[in-house]
Amino acid sequence: MTIALLILLPLLGLWTILASSLLNAAIGLAATSATLTLVLFTIESPLAGVFELSVCAGLITVVFVSAISLTSRYTDHEMAERDSSRRKRFFLLPVLMAAVGAAFWFLGAEQPVLPELAASAAGEVREVIWTIRRLDLVGQILIVLSGVFGIVVLFKSRKECRCGCEAKEQLP
Amino acid sequence: MTPSFGVFAVFALLLAIPAVYYLIVGKNLIRILISIELLFKAVTLLIAGAGYFSGRVALVQSLIVTLILIEVLVTAIGAGIIIAYYRHSESLDATRLNELKG
Numbered sequence: 001m002t003i004a005l006l007i008l009l010p011l012l013g014l015w016t017i018l019a020s021s022l023l024n025a026a027i028g029l030a031a032t033s034a035t036l037t038l039v040l041f042t043i044e045s046p047l048a049g050v051f052e053l054s055v056c057a058g059l060i061t062v063v064f065v066s067a068i069s070l071t072s073r074y075t076d077h078e079m080a081e082r083d084s085s086r087r088k089r090f091f092l093l094p095v096l097m098a099a100v101g102a103a104f105w106f107l108g109a110e111q112p113v114l115p116e117l118a119a120s121a122a123g124e125v126r127e128v129i130w131t132i133r134r135l136d137l138v139g140q141i142l143i144v145l146s147g148v149f150g151i152v153v154l155f156k157s158r159k160e161c162r163c164g165c166e167a168k169e170q171l172p
Numbered sequence: 173m174t175p176s177f178g179v180f181a182v183f184a185l186l187l188a189i190p191a192v193y194y195l196i197v198g199k200n201l202i203r204i205l206i207s208i209e210l211l212f213k214a215v216t217l218l219i220a221g222a223g224y225f226s227g228r229v230a231l232v233q234s235l236i237v238t239l240i241l242i243e244v245l246v247t248a249i250g251a252g253i254i255i256a257y258y259r260h261s262e263s264l265d266a267t268r269l270n271e272l273k274g
Contacts, residue, residue, distance in 0.1 A: 002174055002175060003175050003179070006175065006179065006180070006183040007183070009183055009186075009187050009213075009217065010183060010186035010187045010189075010190070013186075013187045013190050013191065013210050013213070013214075014190050016190070016206060016210060017190040017191070017193070017194050017203075017206075017207065017210070018190075022200070022202055022203065025202075025203060025206050026206065029206050029209055029210065032187075032210065032213055033213065036213055036216060036217060039217065039220070040216075040220055040236075042174070043174065043220055043221065043224040043229075044224065044229055045220050045223070045224070045229055045232065045233050045236070047233045047237070048216075048220060048232070048233040048236035048237060048240075051236065051237050051240045052216065052236070052240060055240050055241075055243075055244055056209075056213075056240060056243065056244075059244060060209065060243070060244060060247050063247050063248055063251050064202070064205075064206065064247070064251070066251070067202060067251040067254060067255055068202060070255050070258070071202075071258055071264060072262075089197045089198075090193075090197070093189075093190060093193050096189060096193065097186055097189050097190065100185065100186070100189060101182060101185075101186045104181075104182045104185060105182055124229075124230030125230045125233045125234055127230070128230045128231050128233075128234045129234045129237075132231070133234050133238075136238065140238060140241055143241065143242065143245060144241065144245070147244075147245035147248060147249060150245075150249045150252070151248055151249060151252055154249065154252030154253060154255075154256055
C-alpha cells in the first residue's frame with residue numbers, strides 16, 4: 001500500500017509540472033498533497049496528515065485558484081507558441097526522473113527496515129509541542145502575525161481621488 | 173509491509189526533481205510557486221520517513237506542522253507578490269522581473 005502511494009507521488013508531481021493549464025497544475029498539487037496525506041497516515045503520523053490535507057490540499061489550492069482567477073486568458077497565438085516551447089523545454093524531464101530514480105534505487109534503496117518502530121503518536125505530539133517546542137510556538141505565532149501583516153500590505157487597494165490627483169493607497 | 177527509509181529518500185528525491193527542473197527552466201511565476209510547494213512536499217515526505225524509522229514520530233509531526241505553517245505563509249505572500257506584479261506589468265513572466273527599476 002505505502003509503496004504504491006510512494007510511486008504515485010512523483011507521478012503526480014510530474015503531472016503537476018507538465019500540466020498544460022495553471023488550474024490543472026493547482027489540482028495536481030492538491031492531489032499530490034492528498035496522496036502525501038495517505039502516506040503520512042500509513043506511517044503513523046495522523047496529526048501531520050490531517051494538517052497536510054486540510055491546509056495544503058485545501059487552503060493552498062484555494063489560494064492558487066484565487067491567484068489564477070485574477071489573471072487573464074492567453075490568446076490562441078500565445079497558447080500555440082507556449083505549447084511548442086514547453087515541449088522543447090520539458091521533454092528531458094521524464095527521462096531524467098527515470099534515470100535518477102533507477103540509479104538511486106539500485107545504489108541505496110534496498111536497505112533493511114529499521115527494527116525500532118514508533119509505538120504511538122497522538123498523545124506524545126501534544127507533549128512535544130507544549131514542552132520541548134514551547135519556544136518554537138512563540139516563533140510560529142510571530143511568523144503567522146508577520147505573514148498576516150505582509151498579506152494586508154500586499155493587498156492594499158488603490159483609491160483614486162475625486163479631483164483626479166495622484167492615487168492614494170488605502171487598506172482594504 | 174513498510175518500505176525502508178532508503179525507499180522514502182528515493183521517492184522524496186523523485187518528487188523534488190520535477191520541482192527543481194521547473195525552477196531552472198520555467199518562466200511562469202505561479203508555476204514557480206507551485207514548484208516550491210512541490211519541494212515542500214518532498215521535504216515533508218523525507219522528514220516523516222526519518223521520524224518513522226528513528227522512532228520519533230511525535231517530534232517529527234510537530235516539525236511537519238511548523239513546516240506546513242511556513243508553507244502556507246510562503247504561498248500566501250508569494251501569491252500576493254505575484255498578483256501585485258501582474259497588476260503592475262500584466263505579465264507572469266519571471267524573466268521580465270529584471271526590467272523593474274528595483
